[in-house]
Amino acid sequence: MTNKPDRSGPCILAGFALAAMIACTTPSASAHEANKRVADANALATTDSTSRPQPQAARRSVARVEKGPYYVDFRARTAASWGHAFVWYGKTSEKAVEVAGLTPAGDTLAYVLGHITFVPSETGASYGDLDPEYLTASYRVYLNEADAKRVFAYIKKLQASSPVWNAETTNCTGFIGDIAEFMGLKVPYRWQRPENFVNSLKDMNGGRQMVRLSAE
Template identity: 90%
Template sequence: MTNKADRSGSCILAGFALAAMLSCTTPSASAHQANKRVADANALATTDTAARPQPQSRRSVARAEKGPYYVDFRARTAASWGHAFVWYGKTSERAVEVAGLTPAGDTLAYVLGHITFVPSETGASYGDLDPEYLTASYRVYLNEADAKRVFAYIKELQANSPVWNAETANCTGFIGDIAEFMGLEVPNRWQRPENFVNRLKEMNGGRQMVRLSAE
């Protein structure tokens, strides 16, 4: 009985130690709760790695646009494994909507989410709009009719994703559902977000235009 109590006490202490460590390295997401933020989508979204993009003229950027709407599958750094999420919106506008699956709250919810389900948030989180945190990006363009269907699906997915769990209801699974709805080939979802996004692009041959099948 004494050994069992000692082991339980050690696990509890280890959990609090992990929470304390992460709280020192994970900034609060309270400043990024809005689902719609303004950012320069064209300037940030086409890089596949964290390398600085080469300067482009206005004419070359215009030629790269394949459709009036887009979904950008993205990955960024975080205190642990990283985070996967999407930007989506209209190509000609600077307004960006962000969707992703994260635990609601700060460090404690993240720690508990590795052993049980915890309440989730599905909007922008800390770092989603900051280019210095970006590690991978795969942007896909849509026509207006398809964009309406995809954007509606994203909103529906956000409304029906009330919990987060590191193993079964995580960020790569969330954006993987969006990619699957769009008809893209989807990689194994249990991998680092950066690897997931890069593999998603590779499996689909880097295709930039997606057309949904008829309903």
């Protein structure tokens, strides 16, 4: 009986060598999955950055305030008591102003008596009306020329038809309230402090700066 050489040893060694080569050249399943996740994440980030809208340069919006050639400025100032409400009016391009308001004529006695009865009035500028240091509130409204003529004429008429002053009825806030109402503005409760009245007048009209009167 002839003995055949045992070749199982070399075959086993060849198998181990082949397995080692495959292990060195083929990445493991876990490494392959990790690489795939990184690639997918990079692709997603690239797509997201290109598809996401880029912020636009901020635009500066310049608020344009409409102004007319004439104005009426509702104003309040400090005084020895509650304060005083009055109006400035005139031409926007000029420094000179007209002043209208309702005050008791005379001294302190007239003011005191005006709390219990009617006393003679003054309807022009009073002490402190032209001094900015006494100003506590202001609301300026602009007008075109045609409307300014009508409003200014109404102010003159109101001055001429307001011969008396009384703290409870015919007072300064009521006087400028009549002017505001003639101009078509919303008018707050009139019997309050002048500063509060002017600020409320401005708030109720949304700070509106241009007024156009309705046709006669």
